[in-house]
Amino acid sequence: MAKPIVLAHGGQTSSFDFSKITRAQIYGRKRRIPLGPDGEACTRVSLTFEGSLLLRSGMSAQGYFDGEGEWIPAKELVGIDASGKEVAFVPSTLGEAQPLEGPLPAEKLLDLQVESVYALDAIEVGDDLAAALGGGEVFSFPFNYRGDYQAEQAFLIGNDDGYFALVGQVAEPEWSALEVIAPPDFDEEADDDDIDFEMM
Amino acid sequence: MRAVRLTNAAGRDTTVRYEATKTPPSPAQGRGGQPARFRRYLAATEEGLHDALAGAHGENYAQALVDGDPEVDMESIGRAIEQTQVVFLASGGEVMHAAPELVEVLFAASGEERERRSPEDVESNVGAEAPIRWTNRRMKRADVVRRFVLRRALQIHHVDGLTFDYLHDIAKDLHESDEMVLVGGGDKGKSPLVFHTNATPYRAFLEGRVDGDRFQLLLHLSNMELKRPEPKSK
Numbered sequence A: 001m002a003k004p005i006v007l008a009h010g011g012q013t014s015s016f017d018f019s020k021i022t023r024a025q026i027y028g029r030k031r032r033i034p035l036g037p038d039g040e041a042c043t044r045v046s047l048t049f050e051g052s053l054l055l056r057s058g059m060s061a062q063g064y065f066d067g068e069g070e071w072i073p074a075k076e077l078v079g080i081d082a083s084g085k086e087v088a089f090v091p092s093t094l095g096e097a098q099p100l101e102g103p104l105p106a107e108k109l110l111d112l113q114v115e116s117v118y119a120l121d122a123i124e125v126g127d128d129l130a131a132a133l134g135g136g137e138v139f140s141f142p143f144n145y146r147g148d149y150q151a152e153q154a155f156l157i158g159n160d161d162g163y164f165a166l167v168g169q170v171a172e173p174e175w176s177a178l179e180v181i182a183p184p185d186f187d188e189e190a191d192d193d194d195i196d197f198e199m200m
Numbered sequence B: 001m002r003a004v005r006l007t008n009a010a011g012r013d014t015t016v017r018y019e020a021t022k023t024p025p026s027p028a029q030g031r032g033g034q035p036a037r038f039r040r041y042l043a044a045t046e047e048g049l050h051d052a053l054a055g056a057h058g059e060n061y062a063q064a065l066v067d068g069d070p071e072v073d074m075e076s077i078g079r080a081i082e083q084t085q086v087v088f089l090a091s092g093g094e095v096m097h098a099a100p101e102l103v104e105v106l107f108a109a110s111g112e113e114r115e116r117r118s119p120e121d122v123e124s125n126v127g128a129e130a131p132i133r134w135t136n137r138r139m140k141r142a143d144v145v146r147r148f149v150l151r152r153a154l155q156i157h158h159v160d161g162l163t164f165d166y167l168h169d170i171a172k173d174l175h176e177s178d179e180m181v182l183v184g185g186g187d188k189g190k191s192p193l194v195f196h197t198n199a200t201p202y203r204a205f206l207e208g209r210v211d212g213d214r215f216q217l218l219l220h221l222s223n224m225e226l227k228r229p230e231p232k233s234k
Helices: A023-027 A106-110 A126-132 A189-193 B050-057 B062-068 B142-148 B159-179
Strands: A005-009 A011-019 A029-035 A043-048 A060-065 A078-080 A097-099 A101-104 A112-124 A138-143 A150-159 A164-169 B002-009 B013-020 B028-033 B035-043 B084-089 B100-105 B113-117 B131-140 B150-159 B179-184 B205-211 B216-223
Touching: A005 A126, A005 A138, A011 A126, A023 A029, A023 B216, A078 B084, A097 A138, A097 A189, A101 A106, A106 A138, A106 A150, A106 B142, A112 A150, A112 B100, A112 B159, A126 A138, A126 B013, A138 B002, A150 B142, B013 B159, B050 B062, B131 B142, B131 B205, B142 B150, B142 B179, B159 B179, B159 B205
Parallel strands: A005 A097, B002 B131
Antiparallel strands: A005 A011, A011 A112, A029 B100, A043 B084, A060 B035, A078 B028, A101 A138, A112 A164, A112 B150, A138 A150, A150 A164, B002 B013, B013 B150, B100 B113, B131 B179, B150 B216, B179 B205, B205 B216
């Protein structure tokens, strides 16, 4: 089991066990299955573009390679920014007390692009924090499930169903001004990668 | 940016544009100050898969792997895989030369299969023709964030002076009331938004922010309430 989320607020420490929630766990899911001529499910495989090789499950792998084509072991990979500078390693935040920021206005949470939702089970909750969450306040804290080169942001909220943490990256919407007109849609294809609305 | 028709509280509509809000880019992976290239490569040939190895050397073929590396084809392993095409194999393993029939299987939250049916395409209801309509449901921002998981946001932009005023008025109305309005597709605005054929349907809430003459008008998308799954029955 993962270490708990530990949060420091107003001189008190609170800690929570957590479990991920998915849409399928709440509403179920649907799946489209391809059928062969005999009515049995087909297997989806890949064919290399020149048609020479059929890639079945287990035949391919993926990894990082340098400019010379040499495979780079995962332990040698580091995060680098756009200027090629190495980014500091961010350790996991689990089990370590993280400072809680807030109460925050709801807009802060609205700017979060949610990647994961966790249901929290309180191990211990400070009185002040419990009262604030019960009153609908929103808090934020740094979150990193496992050590890597980019921390995420988590928002802590409560409702009638309990406590939750919503985790993701915070977007920064631009202000619209009269003199800045949205460009026309010259290239609809180019926008396809911006938003993924594929079936889940 | 894509075009979209949007109504206001009075039911008047106009065509504006939208784009996804952006987050800061993630750091690239690399070594020695140089970014690495992420690549897919051939890790095994068919002769190196379990069934083939078990057929050739018996179920306990571990020693055969140690002794002779029969799973490694030195001519092929490591070869980069670039573009590929999807191919379907029938249950007997033969390549299908016609598109397969599809069946849609519905699973309950418990994971049990509930229904099988022929899939029906769900057409998009967002774009330059079909307006996104306001509903009568307005909720405080603080209530919306505690009831729904808002996975992503689209930012609405004006295309000229008239649409600037139109969107600024909407943003100001919502900002000053600290509310978000539920919007939707279809004739009455009750349908979830579907951005392209067979895409995930989303409930959508319009939120406005104003700073003097500037505004932000954001369409927040949700396909999930913020609640716990039902406990699994034993």
